[in-house]
Amino acid sequence: MALWKDTTTQAGPGPAQTLSNTGAAPHSREPEKTNVAPLSPDAARRPVKEAQRLDMKESILASDLTIEGKIIGSGHVRIAGRFKGDVAVEGNVTLDTGAHLEGQVKAQVVVVGGELIGNIDNAKRVELLEGGVINGDVKAGSLTVAAGSRMRGQVEFGWDDVRTTSTKGYGTGS
Numbered sequence: 001m002a003l004w005k006d007t008t009t010q011a012g013p014g015p016a017q018t019l020s021n022t023g024a025a026p027h028s029r030e031p032e033k034t035n036v037a038p039l040s041p042d043a044a045r046r047p048v049k050e051a052q053r054l055d056m057k058e059s060i061l062a063s064d065l066t067i068e069g070k071i072i073g074s075g076h077v078r079i080a081g082r083f084k085g086d087v088a089v090e091g092n093v094t095l096d097t098g099a100h101l102e103g104q105v106k107a108q109v110v111v112v113g114g115e116l117i118g119n120i121d122n123a124k125r126v127e128l129l130e131g132g133v134i135n136g137d138v139k140a141g142s143l144t145v146a147a148g149s150r151m152r153g154q155v156e157f158g159w160d161d162v163r164t165t166s167t168k169g170y171g172t173g174s
Helices: 048-054 159-164
Strands: 008-011 014-017 058-061 066-068 071-073 076-079 082-084 087-089 092-095 100-102 109-112 115-117 120-128 133-135 138-145 150-152 155-157
Parallel strands (some): 076 092, 092 109, 100 115, 115 133, 138 155
């Protein structure tokens, strides 16, 4: 799919360029100017917020780092070392095996392979991997717990699904 209008034409044996109304050859990367909306859904532009979420970068705290502070942002965060403080991002938070996080976490997806001492609030999804430890409360849309993981705290998950499908059963979402 071309994002720019192709302004070259084939006339006889060699290529020829069309000229704009100024008499100069148009730039080959100049976007086509039109007031007609594209017909295919693929050609339509994604909303800006969705496009930004897909283009988020991941920040990494290396395993040999110990940091105290606060992380706030719109990207993804991967912690392999030790961090003391709150983490609030619009992306994902991943705690690698051997990592240690002491603080509150607010993110879309939280993956815990290390140790988290603190609460996870309003995540869409939380994954507690084998060997992962959570010592705090978890509020999430869904929770996946692997064998060999440990948790101490209260858990609330799936409540959005229960409210929309409460007439079908005990929150099975089916």
